[in-house]
Amino acid sequence: MRECISTHVGQAGTQMGSACWRLYCLEHGIQPDGLTSNAGVGQAGDNSFSTFFNDTGSGRYVPRAVFVDLEPIVVGELRIGAYRQLFYPE
Template sequence: MDIKFNYFCVQMGNACWELYCLEHGFQPDGRIHESSTASLADSSFGTFFSETGGGKYVPRAVFIDLEPTVMAVSP
């Protein structure tokens, strides 16, 4: 699990997750694009993502910051 606690860490962590998802073919709804089946063979895949009962994948990460505008600001 990845836990981020302040503004910089939240922004940096969010950028890293976005890049990882793009590189591995994740769609915004949590599904993997058909042409990206090689991602499933990646040994780190299960470390970073959990599969839901509906066949979608969610990242194992928690972003925490008490400032309400942190996630509203684009990096």
């Protein structure tokens, strides 16, 4: 199995990473809370989403991503945004 871990550094990297993960969620049928929608994940045995997302074991998927910035405001926007439940807080 192939796994991809993305790192997003700085304000621009964090903002671009946030946009990318929104797109990945739309492409793979994952809702903003990490749960799967009926149209998307698991169709015809497709598990390509596991390359980008980690299954928590409780039916939720979290991105394989690290966001780093010295200024806490930009990363803080992820914590209060629409996709705040998608990411682990650590």
